[in-house]
Amino acid sequence: MVKVGILGATGYAGAELTRLLTGHSAVQIKFLDSRSYNGKKYSSVYPNLYNEIDMHCNTADLNNLSWIDEIDILFCALPHGLSQKAVKIASSEGKRVIDLSADFRISNKGVYEQWYGVKHEAEEELKKSVYGLCEVHREDIKMGQIIANPGCYPTSILLPLYPLLKEDATSLQNIIIDSKSGVSGAGRNPSDSILFSQCNENVKAYSIASHRHIPEIEEQLSLMVEKEVIIQFTPHLIPMTRGILSTIYLENSKDLKSKDIEEIFNINYKNERFIRLLTEGDLPQTKAVTGTNYCDIAVKIDDRTGRIIIISAIDNLIKGAAGQAVQNMNIILGFDEGMGLNQMSQWP
Ligand SMILES: NC(=O)C1=CN([C@@H]2O[C@H](COP(=O)(O)OP(=O)(O)OC[C@H]3O[C@@H](n4cnc5c(N)ncnc54)[C@H](OP(=O)(O)O)[C@@H]3O)[C@@H](O)[C@H]2O)C=CC1
Numbered sequence: 001m002v003k004v005g006i007l008g009a010t011g012y013a014g015a016e017l018t019r020l021l022t023g024h025s026a027v028q029i030k031f032l033d034s035r036s037y038n039g040k041k042y043s044s045v046y047p048n049l050y051n052e053i054d055m056h057c058n059t060a061d062l063n064n065l066s067w068i069d070e071i072d073i074l075f076c077a078l079p080h081g082l083s084q085k086a087v088k089i090a091s092s093e094g095k096r097v098i099d100l101s102a103d104f105r106i107s108n109k110g111v112y113e114q115w116y117g118v119k120h121e122a123e124e125e126l127k128k129s130v131y132g133l134c135e136v137h138r139e140d141i142k143m144g145q146i147i148a149n150p151g152c153y154p155t156s157i158l159l160p161l162y163p164l165l166k167e168d169a170t171s172l173q174n175i176i177i178d179s180k181s182g183v184s185g186a187g188r189n190p191s192d193s194i195l196f197s198q199c200n201e202n203v204k205a206y207s208i209a210s211h212r213h214i215p216e217i218e219e220q221l222s223l224m225v226e227k228e229v230i231i232q233f234t235p236h237l238i239p240m241t242r243g244i245l246s247t248i249y250l251e252n253s254k255d256l257k258s259k260d261i262e263e264i265f266n267i268n269y270k271n272e273r274f275i276r277l278l279t280e281g282d283l284p285q286t287k288a289v290t291g292t293n294y295c296d297i298a299v300k301i302d303d304r305t306g307r308i309i310i311i312s313a314i315d316n317l318i319k320g321a322a323g324q325a326v327q328n329m330n331i332i333l334g335f336d337e338g339m340g341l342n343q344m345s346q347w348p
């Protein structure tokens with residue numbers, strides 16, 4: 001059995017990780033870290049795990065991971081800025097780390113500090129980290145010691161753009177992305193904008209031209225084509241619990257036809273367990289991926305404007321966070337990538 005510990009186990013991403021790992025036949029959870037619920041039964045905090053998990057929360061000293069010897073892999077699901085010390089200690093002890101925060105996603109320390117407003121104090125570890133977008137960086141992930149699990153919006157945007165950018169199919173300065181996220185994307189810590197009475201029956205755009213996922217998305221797209229890519233990205237908060245739907249508008253620079261695009265996506269993703277390419281008029285919907293590790297993708301060409309329109313859907317807490325983290329762990333360990341991740345969504 002692979003022994004794991006989870007820092008930030010009582011946040012929404014940590015709780016999804018705990019749930020998925022509880023159902024993973026080759027994993028034993030050794031440690032569930034929490035400050036607010038120290039000593040409390042985990043299933044009292046997350047009652048969906050009643051009788052499924054018999055563990056208590058414990059507060060880890062993030063400066064002294066004395067229990068690190070007990071585990072093989074450390075998962076960090078802490079707010080950004082807080083996992084750096086723990087990642088330093090764990091990696092110096094030779095442990096593999098999968099960090100769900102943004103702390104190891106942006107390779108340039110200065111860019112991270114500018115967009116996140118906190119200091120980066122693990123520069124050496126940042127240099128060693130691997131961006132854990134499974135379907136794109138699988139070979140690097142296998143050998144990586146520190147895996148930066150991608151952000152939720154970036155996952156929903158990078159996966160559908162990768163095949164077309166590789167194919168040089170569009171202008172790199174004219175990519176327009178409109179994403180809609182459920183409220184769990186904001187985590188469980190109360191804040192004004194996620195109060196029921198303010199987000200229910202309400203839809204709003206936020207962080208216009210300034211969302212902190214922009215540098216992460218632009219860096220990854222630029223790496224894919226080895227040229228600078230600039231995006232226009234607008235996120236929206238919508239009144240549902242989970243899910244991200246992204247709509248991406250692209251110039252069709254090579255005048256591709258639908259069948260060419262279908263072929264490009266098939267070449268890249270036909271054998272990918274967690275990417276579903278929808279055809280024949282079927283379109284991604286958040287409900288069809290909720291509770292699953294799928295990224296559903298459909299691509300259309302608007303014959304009037306000539307633009308390519310891509311729609312993608314993921315569950316922000318699974319493919320956009322905990323599920324992708326488990327997939328990364330499976331890759332690192334040489335397991336079947338679907339282990340612990342074979343759930344289908346409920347319908348209706
Ligand atoms: N929600 C989402 O859809 C996604 C989240 N992520 C990333 O995952 C990480 C966790 O996010 P999420 O679960 O949503 O956030 P939450 O706010 O739900 O949970 C974070 C948890 O970390 C603990 N925590 C909070 N503040 C501190 C602190 N100062 N020191 C130590 N621990 C603290 C808290 O648990 P306790 O008080 O019990 O210690 C808290 O519940 C973030 O970095 C986020 O960016 C990534 C992709 C998607």
Ligand SMILES: CC(=O)N[C@@H](CCC(=O)OP(=O)(O)O)C(=O)O
Nearest residue numbers: 101102151152153181182185186
């Ligand atoms: C709806 C909502 O508020 N979403 C969050 C993004 C999700 C998140 O936690 O960010 P990471 O994916 O970088 O970890 C936001 O816009 O800040």
